[in-house]
Amino acid sequence: MSLKKIDTKALDDILEKMISTVDNSKSEIFQIGEQCRQDFDSITSELKEIKIMVGKVIEEGDELEVKTRYSRRRLSEVSLNFRDYTEEQVRNAYEVAHNLQMKLSMNRELEKNLRKRRDELERRLINLQETIERADHLVSQTSVVLNYLTRDLKQIGSALEDAKERQDFGLKVIEAQEEERKRLSREIHDGPAQMLANMLIRSDLIEKIYRERGAQEAINEVSDLKRMVRSSLYEVRRIIYDLRPMALDDLGLVPTLRKYLARTEEYNNGAPHIQFFNFGEEVRLHSNYEVALFRLVQESVQNALKHAECSVIQVKLEMQKERIVVIIKDNGKGFDVRAKKEGSFGIVGMKERIELLNGNITIDSKQGLGTIVTIQVPIED
Numbered sequence: 001m002s003l004k005k006i007d008t009k010a011l012d013d014i015l016e017k018m019i020s021t022v023d024n025s026k027s028e029i030f031q032i033g034e035q036c037r038q039d040f041d042s043i044t045s046e047l048k049e050i051k052i053m054v055g056k057v058i059e060e061g062d063e064l065e066v067k068t069r070y071s072r073r074r075l076s077e078v079s080l081n082f083r084d085y086t087e088e089q090v091r092n093a094y095e096v097a098h099n100l101q102m103k104l105s106m107n108r109e110l111e112k113n114l115r116k117r118r119d120e121l122e123r124r125l126i127n128l129q130e131t132i133e134r135a136d137h138l139v140s141q142t143s144v145v146l147n148y149l150t151r152d153l154k155q156i157g158s159a160l161e162d163a164k165e166r167q168d169f170g171l172k173v174i175e176a177q178e179e180e181r182k183r184l185s186r187e188i189h190d191g192p193a194q195m196l197a198n199m200l201i202r203s204d205l206i207e208k209i210y211r212e213r214g215a216q217e218a219i220n221e222v223s224d225l226k227r228m229v230r231s232s233l234y235e236v237r238r239i240i241y242d243l244r245p246m247a248l249d250d251l252g253l254v255p256t257l258r259k260y261l262a263r264t265e266e267y268n269n270g271a272p273h274i275q276f277f278n279f280g281e282e283v284r285l286h287s288n289y290e291v292a293l294f295r296l297v298q299e300s301v302q303n304a305l306k307h308a309e310c311s312v313i314q315v316k317l318e319m320q321k322e323r324i325v326v327i328i329k330d331n332g333k334g335f336d337v338r339a340k341k342e343g344s345f346g347i348v349g350m351k352e353r354i355e356l357l358n359g360n361i362t363i364d365s366k367q368g369l370g371t372i373v374t375i376q377v378p379i380e381d
Helices: 008-080 087-152 163-213 215-243 253-267 287-308 346-356
Strands: 273-279 312-319 323-330 360-365 371-378
Touching (some): 008 087, 163 215, 253 273, 253 312, 287 323, 287 346
Parallel strands (some): 273 312
Antiparallel strands (some): 312 323, 323 371, 360 371
């Protein structure tokens, strides 16, 4: 069909309706996901209380069972030798045994109901988690479609000649953007958002603890709450810094690395100690080089902080005439570089990033002898 025969106005109208429908669907799916998250947090809090109650009921049941066995033996003794006891003593032994047996029965019934409620809440949490994951996946997919409709097909009349080329390119870009948004969303939800929710729950419990357990227990809870606040603040700053440090554009690679490593050591209270050595001139590089090298050093240092259990991390950078050499070394526990850890893509991502710069990366590590990461990147005019 010739392009002249296509009614672009009708196509634009159809496109507007499609965009409206997809956008409404995305909003509804998002609301479902948010409601499920609120229910998840509420049920998690209730489940915690139920587990505490189950423990208390079991403890009370054990005490009642001991007392019941003793009362039965006492009643049996009184029954066998009833002539040696008064009528009041016999009646009292029977009433004590009967009351304890009733309390034990009620305790066992309460324990049964609490266990049933606990199991039900755990099943609901599993179902909610699955629903949340499906909702996130659907939101991501509808975002891809919506962005494609609003960006790549908005002017569909003028885009028909190179539609296939634009489609392939646009989808790749959008998918990359959505994956990054999804990653940030998960980091914020699993990190600061979850910590803030826990802080709200803990703050509600402090007054109750003060009344029931005293001031010292409440002070301990406040201390824990302050640690959670500091941890949440660190996570927020880390996520912001991970997006892109502004100093990289303003000052360049070396000052930004020096500042980043000093701040990282400060956030970790000086453990491990992080040393930075720069050899050669502090010259500015192309933005692609500076961003890539910064991310490679950042990933290596974070891996050492998370997994190495080391006391010292050294970062050495040397700008030579034709290449840049960076060495990241720690004195931690090391690992088997040949073993592949399921679900871990950090090293794979580092290798892909270094390939874009036509450089190479080597990782030397042995159990108990630390790890050395060596990065070499040629400088092209």
